[in-house]
Amino acid sequence: MNKSLKRMATMNRMQVTGLELFYKKGYYNTSVDDILKELSLSKGAFYYHFDSKEDFLVQIIENLLTRKVYSMLIEPIEGHANTLDLITECFDDALETAVHNEMDYGFVLSNFINEFNGRNPEIMKHLNNILQIWEVNLVSALQKGKFNGNIDRHVDAEGVAVYLISSYIGIRTLMVETAPSARKYRYMSQLRQYLKSMEPKKVTV
Amino acid sequence: MNKSLKRMATMNRMQVTGLELFYKKGYYNTSVDDILKELSLSKGAFYYHFDSKEDFLVQIIENLLTRKVYSMLIEPIEGHANTLDLITECFDDALETAVHNEMDYGFVLSNFINEFNGRNPEIMKHLNNILQIWEVNLVSALQKGKFNGNIDRHVDAEGVAVYLISSYIGIRTLMVETAPSARKYRYMSQLRQYLKSMEPKKVTV
DNA sequence: CTTTAAACTGACCGGTCGGTCGGTGACATC
DNA sequence: GATGTCACCGACCGACCGGTCAGTTTAAAG
Numbered sequence: 001m002n003k004s005l006k007r008m009a010t011m012n013r014m015q016v017t018g019l020e021l022f023y024k025k026g027y028y029n030t031s032v033d034d035i036l037k038e039l040s041l042s043k044g045a046f047y048y049h050f051d052s053k054e055d056f057l058v059q060i061i062e063n064l065l066t067r068k069v070y071s072m073l074i075e076p077i078e079g080h081a082n083t084l085d086l087i088t089e090c091f092d093d094a095l096e097t098a099v100h101n102e103m104d105y106g107f108v109l110s111n112f113i114n115e116f117n118g119r120n121p122e123i124m125k126h127l128n129n130i131l132q133i134w135e136v137n138l139v140s141a142l143q144k145g146k147f148n149g150n151i152d153r154h155v156d157a158e159g160v161a162v163y164l165i166s167s168y169i170g171i172r173t174l175m176v177e178t179a180p181s182a183r184k185y186r187y188m189s190q191l192r193q194y195l196k197s198m199e200p201k202k203v204t205v
Numbered sequence: 206m207n208k209s210l211k212r213m214a215t216m217n218r219m220q221v222t223g224l225e226l227f228y229k230k231g232y233y234n235t236s237v238d239d240i241l242k243e244l245s246l247s248k249g250a251f252y253y254h255f256d257s258k259e260d261f262l263v264q265i266i267e268n269l270l271t272r273k274v275y276s277m278l279i280e281p282i283e284g285h286a287n288t289l290d291l292i293t294e295c296f297d298d299a300l301e302t303a304v305h306n307e308m309d310y311g312f313v314l315s316n317f318i319n320e321f322n323g324r325n326p327e328i329m330k331h332l333n334n335i336l337q338i339w340e341v342n343l344v345s346a347l348q349k350g351k352f353n354g355n356i357d358r359h360v361d362a363e364g365v366a367v368y369l370i371s372s373y374i375g376i377r378t379l380m381v382e383t384a385p386s387a388r389k390y391r392y393m394s395q396l397r398q399y400l401k402s403m404e405p406k407k408v409t410v
Numbered sequence: 411c412t413t414t415a416a417a418c419t420g421a422c423c424g425g426t427c428g429g430t431c432g433g434t435g436a437c438a439t440c
Numbered sequence: 441g442a443t444g445t446c447a448c449c450g451a452c453c454g455a456c457c458g459g460t461c462a463g464t465t466t467a468a469a470g
Contacts, residue, residue, distance in 0.1 A: 006417075024323060029233055031457055042419045043459080049417090053458065105323050110378050114319040117381045118310050119230060128383055156395070162379065162388055163395035169378050170371030173315050176322045178333055183367055190361075190368035197402050211447075236427055247449045248429080254447090258428065412470085419464070426457080434449075440442090 011049050013039060015060045023108050026115055027057060054123070061112075061126045069109060069130050072097070073168075074137045083145030084195045087138075091168060091191060095184045098175055107172035135161050152200045160198070167191065216254050218244060220265045228313050231320055232262060259328070266317075266331045274314060274335055277302070278373075279342045288350030289400045292343075296373060296396060300389045303380055312377035340366050357405045365403070372396065 017038050021030045032046055032053055050056040076090035077083070098104050105111065109130060116123040138161040145151035171187045222243050226235045237251055237258055255261040281295035282288065303309050310316065314335060321328040343366040350356035376392045 010417080026233070026320065026324070028231070029324065032459085033457075044420070044461085045418050047459065103323070106319060110375075111319050113378055113381065114311060114316050115231065118308070119234065124382060131379070131383075156391070159391040159395045162376070162391040163372065163399075166375030166379055166392060167368065167372040168375065170315075170374035170376075171367070173318055173374050174336070174367065174371055176318065177329060178336075186361070186364040186367040187371060190364045193402070194368075194399055197398070215447080237429085238427075249431085249450070250448050252429065414467100414469085416468100417464105417466075419462105421461095423460080424458100427455085428453105430453075431451095432449105433451105434447105436447085437445090439444085 007049070010041075010045070011059075014041070014046065014049065014056070015064055018056060019060050019064050019108075022057070022060070023105055023111065024103065027112070028115070032056075054120075057123065058126060061123070061130075065108060065112075066130055069134060073134055077137070077141045082150045083141050083148070084150060084198065086141070087164065088188075088192060088195060091164075092188055094168075095171065095175070095188070098172060099180050099184055104176060104180065106176045107169055110169045110172065131165070135165060138164060149200060151198050155198045163194075212254070215246075215250070216264075219246070219251065219254065219261070220269055223261060224265050224269050224313075227262070227265070228310055228316065229308065232317070233320070237261075259325075262328065263331060266328070266335075270313060270317075271335055274339060278339055282342070282346045287355045288346050288353070289355060289403065291346070292369065293393075293397060293400060296369075297393055299373075300376065300380070300393070303377060304385050304389055309381060309385065311381045312374055315374045315377065336370070340370060343369060354405060356403050360403045368399075 014035065018030075018035050021035055021038070024030075025034075032043065036042060036046055046056075050059070072094050073090065076093065077086045079086055109127060113124070113127050113131075116127065139157045142151060142155065142157040142160055146153050146155060146157070167187070171183065174187075175183050219240065223235075223240050226240055226243070229235075230239075237248065241247060241251055251261075255264070277299050278295065281298065282291045284291055314332060318329070318332050318336075321332065344362045347356060347360065347362040347365055351358050351360060351362070372392070376388065379392075380388050
């Protein structure tokens with residue numbers, strides 16, 4: 001195998017397993033040895049590829065987490081269909097994935113925000129960055145919806161984006177352990193109603 | 206000082222400082238010695254009053270956290286005024302406290318849920334219990350609102366409760382570090398709109 | 411076959427943490 | 441003022457964790 005290919009393969013394996021365990025047990029409660037044991041690799045291999053545990057996490061966030069948020073929450077609302085429908089379907093799909101996930105530990109991004117807030121500003125910078133990208137994309141999708149006449153022009157796009165993200169982060173926390181399916185159903189039903197209230201007011205002539 | 210009074214006083218001091226540090230740095234990242242140093246007490250004093258670090262946490266949750274949620278989020282919506290107004294004001298006050306808190310680390314309850322989910326079922330039981338009490342009280346407040354004619358009778362009280370709790374948990378996470386005041390404003394504006402959509406439809410005769 | 415650099419091993423180190431335990435001072439009771 | 445108990449002290453233990461390093465394996469290149 002090509003040398004640099006092997007390097008990439010090993011580093012990727014480590015990152016995938018690392019994200020998995022950090023998600024399950026938290027960053028500080030997962031030792032480097034835990035990850036290595038899962039992969040049957042040694043300490044030396046880890047520190048040959050990464051400068052430190054923190055450097056490792058940064059690369060996981062940049063490589064895997066960012067992509068995850070993009071594919072799950074950003075790209076699905078970039079289509080040309082009715083923005084409100086796209087958002088509804090995107091949230092529904094994302095939550096459905098969580099419901100079917102046997103071992104659900106919540107929304108990775110918000111779990112990390114909770115763990116590093118006030119403890120590691122460097123990591124928080126990266127996490128806030130992802131959040132901001134999500135917010136910006138939501139806002140522009142909403143504005144496109146207003147432009148296309150699917151959303152009332154009086155709607156405050158920034159406000160709606162914040163409210164949507166808030167509710168999503170919250171429901172993912174709530175769906176952990178207690179009746180995820182029932183809570184998803186109730187949440188989606190209210191979300192639909194909330195989004196419906198943004199449809200353009202019919203102008204009766 | 207009376208013996209048992211002194212005992213209570215010391216235990217309470219420990220719990221208050223413990224909650225403070227667990228909130229700031231997380232449970233697993235706060236050592237028993239960290240708490241003791243703050244209080245100029247020794248290990249022996251701690252383990253004289255508490256069986257273990259976990260027992261200590263359980264007592265904090267039962268004594269301090271539960272009371273905190275009650276006084277901030279449950280009692281304020283128990284009044285006789287219009288339920289929707291009570292909820293609005295309650296959320297506004299709770300978020301305003303967070304805005305003015307120089308060192309804000311989010312919503313204690315959801316922070317703990319994030320930290321212990323999938324790691325400590327015993328603690329999760331206590332946390333889910335608080336969440337459920339909150340939910341039940343919200344539902345009954347909403348039903349009272351329907352009974353009193355302040356809320357449309359078609360409104361799904363359980364759904365609204367889940368949606369409110371979700372959005373609150375989420376906005377508290379979002380308000381951490383990045384523009385808390387602006388985000389609070391946007392959130393509250395959308396919350397008002399969402400709640401307004403529940404007012405009874407005027408029956409024009 | 412030899413050279414060489416990359417990939418990896420695992421023993422080891424300094425430090426931290428939860429928890430233990432023998433001891434000590436303060437103070438109420440007799 | 442002797443006695444006993446409550447509240448507290450702090451040295452210590454064993455487990456664990458992030459990180460280092462001297463050395464071994466692997467495999468491409470000459």
